[in-house]
Structure formats: structure tokens, C-alpha cells
Amino acid sequence: MDKADPEQAMAASEELNVYLKDLVDKKHNEPGEDLLSKLAVEQYRTGAMSRREIATMAQLLLVAGHDTTASMIALGTAALLAHPDQLNAVRGSDNPALVANAVEELLRYLSITHTEARRVAREDFKIGGQVVREGEGIVVVKSIANRDPAEFPTPDALDVHRKARHHVAFGFGSHQCLGQPLARVELQVVYGTLYRRIPTLTLAIPLEQLRFKENAVFYGVHELPVTW
Template identity: 70%
Template sequence: MTEVSPAFPLPRDAGCPFDPPPELARLQREQPVSRVRLWDGSTPWLVTRYDDVRAVLAGTRTSSDTEHPGYPHPTPGIAARRRRFKAFINMDDPEHAARRRLLTGDFLVKKMEALRPRIQRIVDEKIDDLLSRPQPADLVKAFALPVPSLVICELLGVPYADRAFFHRVSKKLISRESTAEESLAATEELLAYLGELVDKKNKEPGDDLISRLTVGQLRTGAMSREEIAGTAQLLLVAGHETTANMIALGTVALLQHPDQLAEIRDTDSPGLIANAVEELLRYLTITHSGRRRVAVEDIELDGRHIRPGDGIVAAGDIANRDPAVFPDPDRLDIHRKARHHVAFGYGVHQCLGQPLARVELQVVYGTLYRRIPTLALAEPVESLKFKHDMVVYGVHELPVTW
């Protein structure tokens, strides 16, 4: 009998919104490397164990290049968008390394730490704004989305006044339900907007990342106008969507664990806050569609033979719940040493912006609950609309009171 591959992504248990799909846990125990079926009928390998996920992401036997025929695109919209413009994260070395080196200086840990006071001011200002609103208020709209949007706008040199536009377009780009036509239209809109911004920076450079790329790369001919606009698009969308969802979803998770929230609220230990951030990143793993690769050499994993051209989905969400690495993995424990999680990926393609995300989350989690100690959900967690329809997990709205 031919083995039937389950459709991926797999459904979550409605009663356990913070946990990966239960079928993923079963596969990790019983079939850690198995076939799944994607939207286009392709059947890539799903890799679920922590060590195997890291091996897939770290090795040179797999490729991130989306032009490979076997590359397992998450959605038709994302496939169409990547055919239109390929970002550096979808390239292999040495091309990937060369493009990434142009940006690493802007995201160094030391540089992100220097931003901490500014991020603290933004967080405090947005909490003041939240407290001035009638109750209940939507924490996503009033706080979780504005904070990282302001930060990434200042870093890139994108006018925050245009946030309604790029928030709207970003939703189209990360929606699992966007058609190829909708995704392409959104891509063209954002590339055109950012291309015009590159032109402005070329005439009047500022102290921001887009200006530095324009002066250092466009004027020398090393990068085209569209390549800079495309890089800015990736950083703008990823730079606010991921952190915004971690702020909101992390808050929901902590409100369901009041003892641990109280520890975070009452502590004066930056180390405990930093530790809590890592555990929440592990526990929630909001990039819940898996890291995508295609094999370029023969690979043996758990007795399975992966051939060149086979697509691979490295499921970081369930890898971060691997009991061989994280004892009692389904329990949130802010004292757990979880820094070795794979929420930011692994290897040369791991998230460029992770130092920024860590500082933002440390400031948010260390400030929000202390300043609003009576923060509470305005409706049961079962009533919240979770982002099953997005490639980045979270909540669409978060009504709260205080």
C-alpha cells in the first residue's frame, strides 16, 4: 500500500493554541523524517527532531536557493513573490555571504545594545498611549505592532507616517491565503514605494541603513536600485511582523501562566528577563511553517535516503519541543536555559535581526507588566483569533483591560 503523505501545514489542537500540531509530536516520536504534501502537490521531507533540523540547516548538502526545481515553497503567493524578486536569504554562499556582510554591521549585538535606551523610550511612550485609551483596548494595534514598527522604521530610514500602507501590504505578503496575483501586486507596491525612497536617499542621504546601502552600493554599481529596495522590503516586513507577534502571543502565554508573569513583573534581574525571552521564543516558535531547503547531495537521516532535488521542511516549532534536548518541553519555564533553541534558524542563514529582536523583547517584557500590573485579557483565550492563516503565528487582535 502506498503511504499517503499528510497535508502540510498540519492543524493545531484548538484547545492548545501555544503548542505545535499534535501530529508533529507523533511524527517526531515515530517517523522523525517523513513525507508531507504541500499546496502544489509536491511531497518534500518533513524533519522534526532537533539534531536533524540543525543538521539540515547547517550543512552544505542543502540549498536555500528558491530557483531549484525541488524547492518547497510555503504558499503560491510566496512562490510567485520569490520568482519576482529573490532576497539574499534565498541565496547560497558565496552570493548570500556577500550580501549579508553588507548588513551585519547594522545588526551587531553591540549596536543593538546601544539602541536599548531609544527602544525603552518608544516602549514607555506606547504604554502611555495605551493607558490613555478606553478599555478594553487592542494590545496589538496600540502597542505590539507600533513598537517594532517604529524601531525598524528608524533603523531603515522609512517614514513611520507610512505605516498604514506597509502594514496593509505586509499582511498580504505573509498571508497563507494570498493568491499569486495578490502577493505579486503587494510586492510591486512595496518595491515601488521603497524604490522611490532609495531615490530620495540618493539625493539626500541620512543616518540610516537604506542611505548607507544607497551611497555605498548603488553609487558604486555594486547593487541596483531594485536590489536595495528588495533588501529593504525583507528587513521592513520581517523586522516588524515577527517581533509584533512575539510581543502579543508572549503576553497571552504569560497571562495563562500568572506565577511566571509575576516573576517577570517583579524582578530586577536583566538576566531573568533575557532568559524568559529565550524560553518564550522556544516555546512559541512563531515561524511555524518550517525552514525550507532543497537537497543538493545525498543525505541519510534516520534511515531515510534524501536525494538531490528533494525538498526539505525543517520544522523548528517541534524541534524546539524535542524532549531529548528540552526536558518536559511542553511546559513554559522562564528559568530554563533555552538559548540553544532554533526559533531564529541555525547556520549561516539564521536570522540577521535576532540581536535587535532580543533587545526589543527584553525591553517589552521587562516593562509592560511592571507598568501595567493588572493587565488582563478582556475575553477568554478560547475566543481569540489566532493566526493560523499567516506564515508568522500570533493573534490578530488582543483585547485587554487593566
Template identity: 65%
Template structure:
């Protein structure tokens, strides 16, 4: 029977509450029957939604497709995100050569080798957080006790941001990535963070520090290569992305594994770093927490999946749908930590793929291996259907995860 699709469906689409770890079911229908099709956004615009794995990779690697959020036709995620345009400009919303020039300033800070050298420090943080959990009451919210502090501590140390200010930047970050944030609230939170980071740059200019923001201040600000505002914007991106994404992956990944005890046992009892690393890649694929797509706009006419996209038209590369494409992954809706899933697109693809992925991998590998080994009886204190999933956020996850052991 032929599936009848709406002429222009609204996007984003609703998930099935019975399957909160799966992408919205209509995405699978579009991937099968109309893999490149129009969708309608909050502002009435109708960009193209690309849902097949091969097409998503092609779009994200095509130099005729722009990441510049200031261009007409760019499909902004929310009214708040649209209102922030011009307030903050980082390399992820630039095209080459500006993108390459800014990104190059950070590549040495996030190499695989350098992130691996951080593994003992990450292990120490993880062990300390678990020690505190074991010494405290049960149940406990894993988000506040473990998932959020870990990447927050690490990114603060890397950037040179005082961890004592975490309540402020956590609150501002939540506002920035909230789908229902008003334009005024989103702009206000952005301005607050930029002012805070700008002041931090001033302090590092007066008293140099041995951290990423201190290095940028010494090497770029004092030479006139970057302005105070540009360094603050880069710091905002790294600070927000550096804790929100990994925190949500640890929380959501734990919730998914606790629902799949066989998979959890394979990870917990394997005792092999390669098994843990493979499990992290599968969780990244399976969950794809950047669940509202990678946003782009066409610079020239191009054909994607047999469909002509005109210059100036918006494009959304649905990486969550791509990561569940049966053409790229056998039995894609199953969580299988033995699967070779490293070719997923959870970190994006092409020149704009996530700069911090080596750090995220180290953090998740240490977190998952240690948490389940040291708390072998870890269990949900609330059923999955009662968990507050982050349908209201740009980054998917769980607001709270009550656990016991």
C-alpha cells in the same frame, strides 16, 4: 500501542484549539515515530518533514542543503509565496557565496553591541506607548496600541522609512504573509512595496540620509555594486521581518504569560535583567512563531535521521517541533522561564539564522519587562479560547489581543 500514521499527511497540520500555544499534535507523533517523513503540500508535492531537534540543526547547517527558492523541488509555503518567486530575491533565499556577500553588507548594522546601544531609544518608545495606553480607554487592543507600533517605529528609524507610511506597509505586509492570499494579491503587494522602496532609494540618492537604506544607496548603488532593485528587495525583507516577527512575539508571549500567572510573576517581580533575558529565550522556544518550518531543497543525496533524501527533493525543517523535542528540552510542553533555552532554533540555525535576532531580543526584553512592571494588573479582556489566533498567516500570533488593567 503502536501509533498508526497516515501514509502522506497533509502539511501544515491543524492545531488543537484547546491548546493554541502548542504546535499541532500530529507533529509530536511524527517526531516520535517517523521523525523524517513525507508530507503533502498545497501543490501536491511531497517534501520531507524533519521534526527532531538534532536532525533540524543538522539540515540547517548542511552545505548540501539549499535555501534557493528558485530551484526545482523547493517546497514553497503558499501559492502566493510561489508566485512571488523572481519578484523579490534576498539573501535568505540565496546560497553562499552570494548569501554571504549580501548578508555581510548588513552585519555591522545588527551587531549585539550596536543593538544594545539602541536600548535607551527602545525604552523611550516603550514608555511612550504605555503612557498613551494609561491615558486612553480600556480595554485596548495590545496589538495596535503596543506590539505593532514598537518594532515598526524601530525598524523605520533604522532603515530610514517614514513611519507615517505605516498603514501602507502594514497592509502590504499582511497580504504577503497571509496563507490565503491569492497569487495576484501577493504579487501585487510585493510589487507595491518594491516600488515604494525603490522610490525611497531614489530620494536617498538625491538627498543622502544617515540610515541603513541611505548607507546602502551611497555605498552600493553609486558604486554599481548593487542595483536599485536589489536594495529595494533587501529593504522589503528587513521592513517586513523587522516588524511582523517581533510584534507577534510580544502579543503571543503576553497572551501565553497571562495564562500562566506564576510565570508572569517571576518575570514581573524578578527585577533582574538576566531573568528577563532568559524569559525571552524560553518564550521564543515555546511559541516558535515561524510555525510552517524552514524550507530547503537538497543539492545532493544525504542521509538525515537514517533516511536517504535525494538531490532535488524538498525539505521542511520543523523548528516548532524541534523546540518541543524532549531530547533537547526537559518537559518541553511546559512554559518555564527559568529554563536555559538559549539553544532553541526559533531563529533558525547555521549560516541563515536570523540576522536581526540581536534587535529582536532587545525589543522583547524591554517590552516584556516594562509592560508588566508598569501595568501589574494587566489581564485579558477576552478568554483565550475567543482570541483570533493567526492560523491563516505564515507568522503565528494573535490578530487582536484585548487587554485591561
């Protein structure tokens, strides 16, 4: 990654936050039917949340609702193109349930969100033969859980027929992703139509030459050159 990239990203993020703070003011003065207006009226006016807090929440919803899905579409396509048998199963099926199943397996297989949960133990407990003491910090890595052979036999294999709905790509419990129903629908639409519309779709360069976003919050590719 270029050394200037983090600085540029921070500058762009702050610029977007400033724009959203101004938008909160506009929604405060002239509220509509949208979520930001609801937050401005119910949270900002009452003092429950500051303008910056609402802007930061809006920025999270905006980025998480776009970047994650865009990355999954590109990565999922690359993964399927690298596994022709799995691609053929998705492309040749008239069963929406199989496409939905493929989405869950790709979410498990790729685990693109790299903002791993950081928690502090509230009491002593034991997991995997390791004792975690009260007050100790824990980093819960979703990608490892999604490759647990006790839950997913042959976890390093991509199998669109696998029942993988219990993956934790969206998190777990009260901290699950707010937008997961929308993400699932979007991915089902893409994976269910793209490869039928363009049946000769293939990678324009070898898979090994793809540049991956190794240091990004959301794992993905910088670009996905394809041909047909």
C-alpha cells in the same frame, strides 16, 4: 481568512515596494548616513544590485523588524497570561537574567516565524533514521526542532526558568536572523516592564476566543483584548 486578504496584501506589498524603489533613487542622488544610502551607493551605482532588489531587501528589513516583534509581544503576553505561575515569576523578579531567560523560552515555545527553510541536499545523509538523497528537497521546520524532547525536556510546557538559549527561532548558522540582537533587547524591555506597570493585566476574553493568524508568514493574533 477572507478570500480578499491575500490580494490586498499583495497590492499593499507592491505599493510599498514602489515607494521604496523611489526612495532608492532619492538616496542614490542625495545619499545620507543610513543603510539604504549605503546600498544605493555601493550596490546600485556599481550595478551589483538592481533598484528593485534593494527595495525588496529594505522591505524585508522593515517588515521583519516590526511584524515579528509586535507578534511576539502580543503572543508572549497571551502565553504568560494563560500561565499565571510563569507570569508571576517574570513580574516578581528583579533579576534581568530571568527576564532574558523568559524571552528565550517564549521564542522557543512560540516559534512565530513560519517561513520555514527550504533546502536541497548536496549529498546523501541520514537523520532521524531517514535517508535523504542528494538532490532531494527538504523543509526544515523550526517549531518542531524547538519542541524536540531530546533538547528540551517536557517541550510543550512553558518554563521561564528553562535554559532555552539554543533554540532555533532565529534560524541557525549563516542564515540566522540579522535583527535578533535588537529583537531580544526589545522583548526584554517589554516583558521586564509591562507586567510591573500594569500588575492587574488580564485577558478580556477567554484564550480560546482569540483569533490567530494561522495563514500568515509570522504567527500572531489579529488582536489581543486585555483589561486591568
